[in-house]
Amino acid sequence: MPATPSDGDLLRLIGNGDEAAFTELYRRRQSGVYRFALQMSGSRAIAEDITQEVFMILMRDAGRFDPARGSVAAYLYGIARNLVLRRFERERVYVPMTEATEEADALATNLIAPGDPLGDLTRGEMVETVRNAVLALPAHYREVIVLCELNELSYADAAAAIGCAVGTVRSRLHRARALLVEKLRATNEDRASQAISPARCFA
């Protein structure tokens, strides 16, 4: 076995009850799964639940992974996606773009890096706007943005995770990006109109 075992090697070891392999694979892949669940749901609590469930399923069904159908990462994202969508159906957790929860506010605050106040504020506002725009997308568009843009999966891996053709991923990504552009433009126009409103009052 090579010095750094592949994900597939670790999966085989997990199937044989190797705890070290399980820990290694978890540490290697948990952040991606967690981020995917967080970006899809907008909730840390849900993201942690999903992450835990994904790896519980992995330890139970490690032998069901088929390398011919995609990478281990795509396999894990696929499990996470199914769990997230099931969660949406069960709890109907939708995070509207205009109604920021306390948790979303805290998340946005954490995403703003310290430094130049004006620059950071502008960058932070943009990041928050993009995040809300992504969360407002329909789920089937949101997932391709999260997978291909935010987690940098290839079209093939995204297709394996979603369970569709690569062409479908490309077309959905194209449409999702167009929707995001529209939303961001609309948001910028709203801000611009709010910024000039007081001037009109004093005129």
Add this chain to the structure above:
Amino acid sequence: MNCHSFESIINDLARDQIMDAEAKASAHAHAKECERCSARLADEMMLTAGLKRLAAKMESEQAAPSVEAALVAAFRRRQAEAAVTTRAGGWLRWAVAASIALIIVVVALVMLRVEKQSPPARAKEGVAPQSQPQIGNQSTEPTPENSLSGDKQMTANATGNQAALKQTQRVNRRKNETAKATAQLNPQNKDDALSKDKDAMPVTAEIATDFIPLIQSGNLTRMEGGQVVRVEMPRSALAQFGLPINLERAGERIKADVVVGNDGLARAIRFVR
């Protein structure tokens, strides 16, 4: 390049994906000429920048350490359960195998014993012995192994044979008597009854009178069949049929056979000593 083909590659262009260098140069040239496509590319690049910034900001996001601890604990618990199941499964397999082997040995021993104790009288007389244990169909089928052969087996089962023989004789005697009584009451059946009587084994230790008709009416229908019923009655009843009575024993009871037809009527009687 026209606007339509520019739109088809704008995502790859904005995301800086690997693409054909010639197509990339052609697209940039079109964007410089077309104001609409230029604005469209600017929007897409702004979106790409925003998404990259969001991805970069969220790169440090990861599950809490408690999730890993819970998962590792679950993994250990699962492995322990699997080990217990494996051990229990192995023990269970051995237990089942031992049980099956034991059952096979017991069945084989019982079959051997049954074959050794197979009664000779059963095949000869067609009467199944009452005390014979029956296991499966083998012991009840008349096979060469369990049929009669030799004096030794006959001696061993002599007691059972005698009992069966006595029972058969009693049954035959009753049948003959019924036929005889029927013949007396129905003269046209007399020959048949007598012929049957000749065939019957006259094994009797009793002395009996002839059957005496109890009904003299000519209107009675022919007796199609019936039974002989053994009864006891006072000796004084002999006088009613004109038979002599020993006065010293007049208080005793006497046995009698009553012929009862299928219609329930008593047809004849005889007295037995």
